[in-house]
Amino acid sequence: MAPSVSGSGLPSGCQVFTTMPDILFILEFIFGGLVWTLVASTQVNPANPQGWVMFVAIFCFVFTTIFFLIYICGANQSSVWSGLDVGYHLIAVIFQLGSAVALAIATQDVKALYDLNLATFKSYQEDIAAVVMAYLCTLTYFIHAVFSIIRFRSS
Template identity: 50%
Template sequence: MASNTATMGNLPSGVGICTTIPDILYVPELIFGGLVWILVACTLVVPQNPQGWVMFVSVFCFLLTFIWLVLFACGGHHNKGSWATADFAYHGIAAFFYLSASVALAKVTLEMKNDTTASGQQNYKLDIAAVVFSYVATLLYFVHAILSAIRWKSF
Protein backbone atom coordinates (compact mmCIF):
# COMPACT_ATOMS: atom_id res chain seq x y z
CA MET A 1 0.00 0.00 0.00
CA ALA A 2 1.40 3.39 -0.97
CA SER A 3 1.88 6.08 1.62
CA ASN A 4 1.18 9.72 0.91
CA THR A 5 4.68 10.54 2.14
CA ALA A 6 6.37 8.36 -0.47
CA THR A 7 8.82 10.16 -2.69
CA MET A 8 9.36 9.91 -6.40
CA GLY A 9 13.11 9.66 -6.61
CA ASN A 10 14.32 12.67 -4.67
CA LEU A 11 11.14 14.67 -5.23
CA PRO A 12 8.69 14.31 -2.35
CA SER A 13 4.95 14.24 -2.57
CA GLY A 14 2.15 14.45 -0.05
CA VAL A 15 3.15 15.26 3.49
CA GLY A 16 6.78 14.54 2.53
CA ILE A 17 7.17 18.11 1.30
CA CYS A 18 6.88 19.29 4.91
CA THR A 19 9.82 17.13 6.00
CA THR A 20 12.42 17.38 3.24
CA ILE A 21 15.00 19.97 2.34
CA PRO A 22 14.59 22.19 0.26
CA ASP A 23 10.81 21.69 0.11
CA ILE A 24 10.29 22.67 3.73
CA LEU A 25 11.20 26.23 2.62
CA TYR A 26 7.86 26.61 0.76
CA VAL A 27 6.04 27.66 3.93
CA PRO A 28 8.49 30.40 5.00
CA GLU A 29 8.61 31.64 1.39
CA LEU A 30 4.83 31.99 1.45
CA ILE A 31 4.84 33.69 4.86
CA PHE A 32 7.53 36.26 4.11
CA GLY A 33 6.31 36.86 0.56
CA GLY A 34 2.80 37.40 1.87
CA LEU A 35 4.10 39.85 4.47
CA VAL A 36 5.90 41.85 1.76
CA TRP A 37 2.70 41.88 -0.30
CA ILE A 38 0.60 43.08 2.64
CA LEU A 39 3.05 45.73 3.86
CA VAL A 40 3.62 47.25 0.43
CA ALA A 41 -0.13 47.26 -0.22
CA CYS A 42 -0.62 49.23 3.02
CA THR A 43 1.67 52.09 2.00
CA LEU A 44 1.07 55.03 -0.27
CA VAL A 45 4.29 56.09 -1.95
CA VAL A 46 4.66 58.78 -4.58
CA PRO A 47 6.98 56.89 -6.98
CA GLN A 48 4.52 54.11 -7.81
CA ASN A 49 6.72 52.41 -10.40
CA PRO A 50 9.16 50.70 -8.00
CA GLN A 51 6.31 49.81 -5.67
CA GLY A 52 4.39 48.34 -8.59
CA TRP A 53 7.34 46.07 -9.40
CA VAL A 54 7.56 44.98 -5.76
CA MET A 55 3.84 44.20 -5.74
CA PHE A 56 4.11 42.25 -8.99
CA VAL A 57 7.02 40.18 -7.70
CA SER A 58 5.45 39.47 -4.32
CA VAL A 59 2.04 38.51 -5.75
CA PHE A 60 3.54 36.52 -8.65
CA CYS A 61 5.93 34.58 -6.42
CA PHE A 62 3.30 34.04 -3.72
CA LEU A 63 0.80 32.59 -6.17
CA LEU A 64 3.32 30.50 -8.09
CA THR A 65 4.89 29.16 -4.90
CA PHE A 66 1.45 28.21 -3.61
CA ILE A 67 0.62 26.46 -6.89
CA TRP A 68 4.02 24.73 -6.83
CA LEU A 69 3.41 23.60 -3.23
CA VAL A 70 -0.04 22.21 -4.07
CA LEU A 71 1.32 20.48 -7.18
CA PHE A 72 4.03 18.74 -5.17
CA ALA A 73 1.63 17.95 -2.31
CA CYS A 74 -0.83 16.31 -4.70
CA GLY A 75 1.92 14.30 -6.37
CA GLY A 76 1.40 15.88 -9.78
CA HIS A 77 5.07 15.52 -10.73
CA HIS A 78 5.60 12.27 -12.65
CA ASN A 79 8.73 12.97 -14.72
CA LYS A 80 11.08 13.62 -11.83
CA GLY A 81 14.02 14.93 -13.88
CA SER A 82 11.94 17.59 -15.62
CA TRP A 83 10.30 18.67 -12.38
CA ALA A 84 13.65 18.94 -10.61
CA THR A 85 14.88 21.18 -13.44
CA ALA A 86 11.72 23.30 -13.32
CA ASP A 87 11.97 23.58 -9.52
CA PHE A 88 15.54 24.86 -9.77
CA ALA A 89 14.67 27.27 -12.60
CA TYR A 90 11.63 28.70 -10.83
CA HIS A 91 13.41 29.32 -7.55
CA GLY A 92 16.41 30.85 -9.31
CA ILE A 93 14.16 33.25 -11.22
CA ALA A 94 12.16 34.03 -8.07
CA ALA A 95 15.38 34.81 -6.16
CA PHE A 96 16.51 37.16 -8.94
CA PHE A 97 13.10 38.88 -9.08
CA TYR A 98 12.98 39.30 -5.30
CA LEU A 99 16.52 40.69 -5.23
CA SER A 100 15.63 43.32 -7.83
CA ALA A 101 12.41 44.17 -5.99
CA SER A 102 14.23 44.37 -2.65
CA VAL A 103 16.80 46.80 -3.99
CA ALA A 104 14.08 48.99 -5.56
CA LEU A 105 12.06 48.93 -2.34
CA ALA A 106 15.10 49.82 -0.25
CA LYS A 107 15.88 52.78 -2.53
CA VAL A 108 12.32 54.12 -2.30
CA THR A 109 12.34 53.62 1.47
CA LEU A 110 15.58 55.58 1.88
CA GLU A 111 14.08 58.44 -0.14
CA MET A 112 11.07 58.52 2.24
CA LYS A 113 13.26 58.94 5.34
CA ASN A 114 12.96 62.73 5.55
CA ASP A 115 9.16 62.87 5.25
CA THR A 116 8.15 64.40 8.60
CA THR A 117 4.38 64.04 8.26
CA ALA A 118 2.64 61.44 10.43
CA SER A 119 1.45 59.44 7.41
CA GLY A 120 4.91 59.71 5.85
CA GLN A 121 6.55 58.29 8.98
CA GLN A 122 4.00 55.49 9.16
CA ASN A 123 4.63 54.58 5.50
CA TYR A 124 8.36 54.75 6.17
CA LYS A 125 8.10 52.29 9.06
CA LEU A 126 5.91 49.93 7.06
CA ASP A 127 8.35 50.07 4.17
CA ILE A 128 11.29 49.31 6.47
CA ALA A 129 9.50 46.15 7.59
CA ALA A 130 8.69 45.32 3.96
CA VAL A 131 12.37 45.75 2.99
CA VAL A 132 13.50 43.41 5.77
CA PHE A 133 10.92 40.77 4.85
CA SER A 134 11.73 41.18 1.17
CA TYR A 135 15.41 40.45 1.78
CA VAL A 136 14.48 37.45 3.94
CA ALA A 137 12.26 36.16 1.10
CA THR A 138 15.16 36.74 -1.32
CA LEU A 139 17.43 34.68 0.91
CA LEU A 140 14.87 31.88 1.23
CA TYR A 141 14.35 31.67 -2.54
CA PHE A 142 18.13 31.77 -3.12
CA VAL A 143 18.78 28.95 -0.62
CA HIS A 144 15.90 26.97 -2.14
CA ALA A 145 17.40 27.47 -5.61
CA ILE A 146 20.83 26.26 -4.46
CA LEU A 147 19.40 23.21 -2.73
CA SER A 148 17.18 22.50 -5.75
CA ALA A 149 20.24 22.71 -8.00
CA ILE A 150 22.00 20.15 -5.83
CA ARG A 151 18.96 17.88 -6.01
CA TRP A 152 18.70 18.42 -9.79
CA LYS A 153 22.35 17.41 -10.26
CA SER A 154 21.67 14.14 -8.40
CA PHE A 155 19.30 12.95 -11.14
Template identity: 55%
Template sequence: MASTTSGDVLPSGSRIFTTVPDVFFIPEFVFGGLVWILVASSRVIPENPLGWVMFVSIFCFVGTTLWFFIFLCGANQSSIWPSLDVGFHFLAVVFFLSASVDLAYITYLKGVAFTAFPTAESLKLYRLDISAVVMSYVATLLYFLHTIFSAIRWKNS
Protein backbone atom coordinates in the same frame (compact mmCIF):
# COMPACT_ATOMS: atom_id res chain seq x y z
CA MET B 1 25.79 6.23 -19.53
CA ALA B 2 22.30 5.49 -18.32
CA SER B 3 20.13 8.18 -16.84
CA THR B 4 19.81 7.99 -13.10
CA THR B 5 16.59 9.95 -12.90
CA SER B 6 13.82 7.97 -11.40
CA GLY B 7 10.15 8.71 -11.12
CA ASP B 8 10.26 9.62 -7.43
CA VAL B 9 13.12 12.13 -7.41
CA LEU B 10 10.95 14.76 -5.76
CA PRO B 11 8.88 14.16 -2.66
CA SER B 12 5.11 14.31 -2.79
CA GLY B 13 2.32 14.39 -0.28
CA SER B 14 3.24 14.98 3.33
CA ARG B 15 6.91 14.15 2.62
CA ILE B 16 7.37 17.73 1.37
CA PHE B 17 7.21 18.87 4.99
CA THR B 18 10.28 16.80 5.86
CA THR B 19 12.66 17.38 2.94
CA VAL B 20 15.15 20.22 3.07
CA PRO B 21 14.41 22.38 0.04
CA ASP B 22 10.65 21.88 0.26
CA VAL B 23 10.45 22.85 3.90
CA PHE B 24 11.01 26.44 2.71
CA PHE B 25 7.54 26.58 1.10
CA ILE B 26 5.75 27.76 4.26
CA PRO B 27 8.27 30.51 5.19
CA GLU B 28 8.23 31.67 1.55
CA PHE B 29 4.43 32.00 1.83
CA VAL B 30 4.69 33.93 5.06
CA PHE B 31 7.45 36.38 4.17
CA GLY B 32 6.35 36.86 0.55
CA GLY B 33 2.81 37.49 1.74
CA LEU B 34 4.08 39.97 4.33
CA VAL B 35 5.89 41.93 1.62
CA TRP B 36 2.67 42.03 -0.37
CA ILE B 37 0.61 43.16 2.65
CA LEU B 38 3.12 45.74 3.90
CA VAL B 39 3.62 47.39 0.51
CA ALA B 40 -0.12 47.37 -0.17
CA SER B 41 -0.86 48.95 3.22
CA SER B 42 1.43 51.93 2.61
CA ARG B 43 1.13 54.60 -0.03
CA VAL B 44 2.34 53.31 -3.39
CA ILE B 45 4.35 56.37 -4.36
CA PRO B 46 6.18 56.28 -6.78
CA GLU B 47 4.01 53.84 -8.68
CA ASN B 48 6.53 52.31 -11.06
CA PRO B 49 9.13 50.72 -8.71
CA LEU B 50 6.57 49.80 -6.08
CA GLY B 51 4.31 48.38 -8.79
CA TRP B 52 7.19 46.06 -9.65
CA VAL B 53 7.50 45.08 -5.99
CA MET B 54 3.77 44.30 -5.86
CA PHE B 55 3.98 42.28 -9.09
CA VAL B 56 6.93 40.26 -7.81
CA SER B 57 5.40 39.55 -4.42
CA ILE B 58 2.03 38.52 -5.91
CA PHE B 59 3.66 36.50 -8.72
CA CYS B 60 5.92 34.62 -6.30
CA PHE B 61 3.11 34.10 -3.80
CA VAL B 62 0.78 32.64 -6.43
CA GLY B 63 3.62 30.67 -8.06
CA THR B 64 4.73 29.21 -4.75
CA THR B 65 1.13 28.32 -3.91
CA LEU B 66 0.72 26.47 -7.20
CA TRP B 67 4.12 24.82 -6.80
CA PHE B 68 3.22 23.74 -3.25
CA PHE B 69 -0.05 22.15 -4.36
CA ILE B 70 1.62 20.42 -7.30
CA PHE B 71 4.12 18.89 -4.88
CA LEU B 72 1.44 18.11 -2.32
CA CYS B 73 -0.77 16.31 -4.88
CA GLY B 74 2.17 14.31 -6.26
CA ALA B 75 1.95 15.65 -9.81
CA ASN B 76 5.72 16.29 -9.81
CA GLN B 77 6.96 12.78 -10.52
CA SER B 78 8.22 13.30 -14.07
CA SER B 79 11.97 13.64 -14.68
CA ILE B 80 11.67 17.30 -15.78
CA TRP B 81 10.39 18.55 -12.41
CA PRO B 82 13.76 18.86 -10.63
CA SER B 83 15.00 21.28 -13.31
CA LEU B 84 11.70 23.16 -13.29
CA ASP B 85 12.00 23.45 -9.51
CA VAL B 86 15.45 25.03 -9.82
CA GLY B 87 14.30 27.30 -12.65
CA PHE B 88 11.23 28.62 -10.85
CA HIS B 89 13.08 29.33 -7.63
CA PHE B 90 16.00 30.96 -9.46
CA LEU B 91 13.53 33.23 -11.27
CA ALA B 92 11.93 34.05 -7.91
CA VAL B 93 15.36 34.94 -6.48
CA VAL B 94 16.17 37.26 -9.36
CA PHE B 95 12.73 38.90 -9.19
CA PHE B 96 12.76 39.29 -5.41
CA LEU B 97 16.32 40.63 -5.35
CA SER B 98 15.49 43.30 -7.92
CA ALA B 99 12.28 44.17 -6.05
CA SER B 100 14.15 44.31 -2.73
CA VAL B 101 16.73 46.72 -4.09
CA ASP B 102 13.98 48.93 -5.57
CA LEU B 103 12.04 48.86 -2.33
CA ALA B 104 15.12 49.67 -0.24
CA TYR B 105 15.97 52.62 -2.48
CA ILE B 106 12.44 54.02 -2.36
CA THR B 107 12.40 53.56 1.42
CA TYR B 108 15.71 55.42 1.68
CA LEU B 109 14.26 58.30 -0.34
CA LYS B 110 11.16 58.33 1.89
CA GLY B 111 13.45 58.41 4.94
CA VAL B 112 15.25 61.46 3.58
CA ALA B 113 11.89 63.15 2.99
CA PHE B 114 10.71 62.10 6.46
CA THR B 115 13.64 63.82 8.16
CA ALA B 116 12.77 67.04 6.32
CA PHE B 117 9.05 67.01 7.22
CA PRO B 118 8.40 64.64 10.15
CA THR B 119 4.78 63.80 10.93
CA ALA B 120 3.17 60.92 12.78
CA GLU B 121 1.61 59.61 9.56
CA SER B 122 4.88 59.71 7.62
CA LEU B 123 6.67 57.94 10.51
CA LYS B 124 4.06 55.15 10.39
CA LEU B 125 4.43 54.76 6.62
CA TYR B 126 8.22 54.86 6.89
CA ARG B 127 8.17 52.07 9.47
CA LEU B 128 5.88 50.00 7.24
CA ASP B 129 8.31 50.47 4.37
CA ILE B 130 11.28 49.45 6.52
CA SER B 131 9.40 46.32 7.58
CA ALA B 132 8.61 45.56 3.94
CA VAL B 133 12.29 45.90 3.02
CA VAL B 134 13.35 43.51 5.79
CA MET B 135 10.66 40.96 4.84
CA SER B 136 11.62 41.28 1.17
CA TYR B 137 15.25 40.48 1.84
CA VAL B 138 14.25 37.56 4.09
CA ALA B 139 12.01 36.24 1.30
CA THR B 140 14.91 36.65 -1.14
CA LEU B 141 17.16 34.66 1.19
CA LEU B 142 14.55 31.90 1.55
CA TYR B 143 14.08 31.61 -2.22
CA PHE B 144 17.88 31.61 -2.64
CA LEU B 145 18.30 28.77 -0.14
CA HIS B 146 15.47 26.86 -1.83
CA THR B 147 17.22 27.34 -5.18
CA ILE B 148 20.57 26.12 -3.86
CA PHE B 149 19.12 23.00 -2.24
CA SER B 150 16.93 22.31 -5.28
CA ALA B 151 19.99 22.59 -7.52
CA ILE B 152 21.86 20.11 -5.32
CA ARG B 153 18.89 17.73 -5.51
CA TRP B 154 18.70 18.22 -9.31
CA LYS B 155 22.41 17.52 -9.68
CA ASN B 156 22.15 14.34 -7.59
CA SER B 157 19.12 13.08 -9.51
Protein backbone atom coordinates in the same frame (compact mmCIF):
# COMPACT_ATOMS: atom_id res chain seq x y z
CA MET C 1 14.85 16.77 7.76
CA ALA C 2 13.77 13.37 6.64
CA PRO C 3 15.39 12.28 3.39
CA SER C 4 12.37 10.27 2.26
CA VAL C 5 11.55 11.18 -1.30
CA SER C 6 10.06 9.34 -4.22
CA GLY C 7 11.90 7.77 -7.13
CA SER C 8 12.26 11.06 -9.03
CA GLY C 9 14.01 12.71 -6.09
CA LEU C 10 11.07 14.96 -5.34
CA PRO C 11 8.74 14.54 -2.38
CA SER C 12 5.00 14.17 -2.67
CA GLY C 13 2.13 14.33 -0.23
CA CYS C 14 3.00 15.09 3.37
CA GLN C 15 6.70 14.46 2.70
CA VAL C 16 6.79 18.06 1.43
CA PHE C 17 6.53 19.19 5.06
CA THR C 18 9.53 17.10 6.13
CA THR C 19 12.11 17.43 3.34
CA MET C 20 14.64 20.12 2.64
CA PRO C 21 14.31 22.42 0.63
CA ASP C 22 10.56 21.90 0.26
CA ILE C 23 9.82 22.91 3.83
CA LEU C 24 11.03 26.36 2.73
CA PHE C 25 7.77 26.72 0.78
CA ILE C 26 6.18 27.65 4.11
CA LEU C 27 8.68 30.45 4.75
CA GLU C 28 8.25 31.64 1.16
CA PHE C 29 4.50 31.90 1.80
CA ILE C 30 5.00 33.80 5.05
CA PHE C 31 7.64 36.27 3.89
CA GLY C 32 6.08 36.71 0.44
CA GLY C 33 2.65 37.32 1.95
CA LEU C 34 4.11 39.85 4.38
CA VAL C 35 5.86 41.71 1.55
CA TRP C 36 2.63 41.75 -0.42
CA THR C 37 0.61 43.01 2.57
CA LEU C 38 3.12 45.62 3.70
CA VAL C 39 3.67 47.04 0.23
CA ALA C 40 -0.07 47.19 -0.37
CA SER C 41 -0.57 49.14 2.87
CA THR C 42 2.14 51.76 2.28
CA GLN C 43 2.40 54.73 -0.02
CA VAL C 44 5.79 55.34 -1.56
CA ASN C 45 6.10 57.97 -4.24
CA PRO C 46 6.93 57.38 -6.98
CA ALA C 47 4.69 54.36 -7.21
CA ASN C 48 6.66 52.74 -10.05
CA PRO C 49 8.94 50.63 -7.82
CA GLN C 50 5.88 49.67 -5.79
CA GLY C 51 4.21 48.28 -8.92
CA TRP C 52 7.24 46.10 -9.67
CA VAL C 53 7.43 44.91 -6.06
CA MET C 54 3.72 44.04 -6.07
CA PHE C 55 4.05 42.20 -9.38
CA VAL C 56 6.97 40.14 -8.06
CA ALA C 57 5.26 39.46 -4.72
CA ILE C 58 2.03 38.29 -6.37
CA PHE C 59 3.83 36.37 -9.14
CA CYS C 60 6.03 34.47 -6.70
CA PHE C 61 3.20 33.90 -4.24
CA VAL C 62 0.93 32.44 -6.93
CA PHE C 63 3.62 30.26 -8.51
CA THR C 64 4.89 29.06 -5.13
CA THR C 65 1.32 28.09 -4.29
CA ILE C 66 0.98 26.22 -7.58
CA PHE C 67 4.29 24.38 -7.04
CA PHE C 68 3.33 23.57 -3.46
CA LEU C 69 -0.05 22.15 -4.49
CA ILE C 70 1.54 20.11 -7.30
CA TYR C 71 4.02 18.67 -4.81
CA ILE C 72 1.32 17.86 -2.26
CA CYS C 73 -0.86 16.19 -4.91
CA GLY C 74 2.10 14.11 -6.09
CA ALA C 75 1.90 15.32 -9.69
CA ASN C 76 5.63 16.12 -9.67
CA GLN C 77 6.93 12.60 -10.33
CA SER C 78 8.16 13.28 -13.87
CA SER C 79 11.88 13.88 -14.35
CA VAL C 80 11.11 17.37 -15.67
CA TRP C 81 9.95 18.71 -12.31
CA SER C 82 13.32 18.90 -10.59
CA GLY C 83 14.60 21.10 -13.45
CA LEU C 84 11.47 23.24 -13.30
CA ASP C 85 11.95 23.60 -9.55
CA VAL C 86 15.51 24.86 -10.06
CA GLY C 87 14.50 27.18 -12.90
CA TYR C 88 11.57 28.68 -11.05
CA HIS C 89 13.53 29.33 -7.88
CA LEU C 90 16.43 30.94 -9.76
CA ILE C 91 13.98 33.25 -11.55
CA ALA C 92 12.27 33.98 -8.24
CA VAL C 93 15.62 34.89 -6.65
CA ILE C 94 16.43 37.32 -9.46
CA PHE C 95 12.96 38.89 -9.35
CA GLN C 96 12.89 39.08 -5.55
CA LEU C 97 16.34 40.63 -5.34
CA GLY C 98 15.45 43.21 -7.98
CA SER C 99 12.24 44.14 -6.21
CA ALA C 100 13.90 44.26 -2.78
CA VAL C 101 16.61 46.61 -4.05
CA ALA C 102 14.05 48.82 -5.82
CA LEU C 103 11.93 48.96 -2.67
CA ALA C 104 14.95 49.78 -0.51
CA ILE C 105 16.02 52.61 -2.83
CA ALA C 106 12.49 54.02 -2.96
CA THR C 107 12.22 53.84 0.84
CA GLN C 108 15.58 55.55 1.27
CA ASP C 109 14.61 58.31 -1.17
CA VAL C 110 11.30 58.88 0.60
CA LYS C 111 13.01 59.13 4.00
CA ALA C 112 14.24 62.59 3.11
CA LEU C 113 10.66 63.71 2.45
CA TYR C 114 9.24 62.63 5.80
CA ASP C 115 9.01 65.30 8.44
CA LEU C 116 8.74 62.55 11.07
CA ASN C 117 5.30 63.40 12.37
CA LEU C 118 3.42 60.43 13.78
CA ALA C 119 1.40 59.50 10.67
CA THR C 120 4.28 59.59 8.20
CA PHE C 121 6.72 57.95 10.60
CA LYS C 122 4.36 54.97 10.90
CA SER C 123 4.24 54.73 7.11
CA TYR C 124 8.04 54.92 6.98
CA GLN C 125 8.28 52.07 9.51
CA GLU C 126 5.95 49.98 7.33
CA ASP C 127 8.20 50.70 4.35
CA ILE C 128 11.23 49.53 6.30
CA ALA C 129 9.40 46.38 7.40
CA ALA C 130 8.49 45.69 3.77
CA VAL C 131 12.16 46.05 2.76
CA VAL C 132 13.29 43.66 5.52
CA MET C 133 10.63 41.10 4.56
CA ALA C 134 11.58 41.44 0.88
CA TYR C 135 15.21 40.61 1.68
CA LEU C 136 14.19 37.71 3.93
CA CYS C 137 11.97 36.43 1.13
CA THR C 138 14.88 36.74 -1.30
CA LEU C 139 17.13 34.83 1.08
CA THR C 140 14.54 32.07 1.47
CA TYR C 141 14.16 31.69 -2.29
CA PHE C 142 17.96 31.67 -2.66
CA ILE C 143 18.40 28.91 -0.07
CA HIS C 144 15.61 26.94 -1.75
CA ALA C 145 17.31 27.39 -5.13
CA VAL C 146 20.66 26.19 -3.79
CA PHE C 147 19.14 23.07 -2.25
CA SER C 148 17.11 22.47 -5.42
CA ILE C 149 20.29 22.63 -7.49
CA ILE C 150 21.97 20.16 -5.17
CA ARG C 151 18.97 17.83 -5.44
CA PHE C 152 18.86 18.24 -9.24
CA ARG C 153 22.55 17.41 -9.62
CA SER C 154 22.28 14.34 -7.37
CA SER C 155 19.30 12.88 -9.23
